Amino acid sequence: MIVLDLEFNSGMYGERLEEVLQIGAVKCQRLGGPVTDTFNAYIRPRVHKRLSPGARVLPELEECEKSALTFADALESFVAWCGGETRFAEWGRDDFRILARCAAYFGLHYDYPRRCLDVQAAFSRTLEHVNGIQLYAACDYCRIPDSFVFHNALNDAVYTCLVGGFTSAEAREASAFTMTDEDVFPVPKPRKPRRGEWRIGPFDSRERALNNMGSRRAVCPRCKTVSRVADWYTADGKTYYSPFSCDGHGRFIRRLQLVRQPDGAYWTYNEVVEATPENLRRLSRAEAAQRYSCQRPPAKPPKRRRRERRIKRK
Ligand SMILES: [Zn+2]
Structure with missing residues (x-):
């Protein structure tokens, strides 16, 4: 199984894109470990000039800014690293979608997984807690030592894998979701009419x-x-x-x-x-x-009234 985590920058103005700054992932036989391989790529930002509030606090920003790696190169190595793996997991439901959208933005082909496990939802279900638990809170609950800094994609992938070990099989079963082009690339709704329009x-x-x-x-x-x-x-x-x-x-x-x-x-x-x-x-x-x-709309064909004949049978 592959557990993915991303760090990204949504920017402040203009272009609506979650620009991926770091891809982190681990391979494991099952959630909870052991981790058999890791993937980490810091990506040099090139779209957004400004950082969104979420991106501003990333601990590895400097690593990204001095990285020579482009998104295209990072994605290519990530796909190669995944190999033939068919089981995927992430904390929440966003990261593979963001990866796919970023790939589309740069005109790259990326065959994103059609099925994935939402570890956050599985953890919430196991605890019978409302969804939306933060990763650090889940780690705290499970008494996983916070030896690695959070909001580093690789560290968060490790944490997600470990927290996943605390989920029940039923909860995992119920927390797998499918991804289609319709929800990965939603068509934006037409803008609302202005006043007077x-x-x-x-x-x-x-x-x-x-x-x-x-x-x-x-x-x-x-x-x-x-x-x-x-x-x-x-x-x-x-x-x-x-x-x-x-x-x-x-x-x-x-x-x-x-x-x-x-x-x-x-x-x-x-x-x-x-x-x-x-x-x-x-x-x-x-x-x-x-x-x-303008052309007149074609005239509607006249409605024919059909009188139903009732045949009475004796
Ligand atoms: Zn008038």
Whole structure:
């Protein structure tokens, strides 16, 4: 069995990535030991410039910063070290996922384990305690001497292996979980509409998104009179404009932002904006660039009423 632990930096701004800084792992015949082999790699950080609060307190930061090892090299050696092993464990459910996401970020192929044991959950189940016990607290409970500093990936992998020795077979059975691409690489949800905006979707094509009657709805902000957009104008294929006016309240502009999600679905974010000089400039730039004429949705086929004939049998 292989027990994995990672240290990583989530960064502070921008890029959402848990950048792996250390891979630590042990091989054992069973949880509780004996440990038959160890793996340790300090990785030089290269994505995030700033450290997240969790990363700032890592005891081995200096080792990572002076390491020459890239994530790609570290992952390759880790996979080679794992060999044909098919049983995996970790404290919680995050580390293999983080490793897989980091690999995907760097464009690397990594065949992450599809099944893994959550030692933290197994320990909680054994104690009939709510889940979420910290590793150091579990060690303390089991009276494992804290000879090695915590939050070093290799040390934490050793501790996880040792604490695992205190779990019951039933608890381990109940704490194995499966990993699929859907939960390792979840598709981010489309952003929430801002105040004054309305969101419509998902659509399977750009045309359907732009033709949708809800996307084309233009409401006068003063009297709520509704009209429909007939033509969209865009300069960049992302923000679409269309002028409209209300008899009583003058000119307004419909603005539509077309967003394509990583899963390929289109969403529209819609709002009515005032015809300010700035907005009129944007509109005329779009009008000069590209027009999209909306199509009426195809007429629905007329419903046929079928009169059921009752055949009475005598
Ligand atoms: Zn009006």
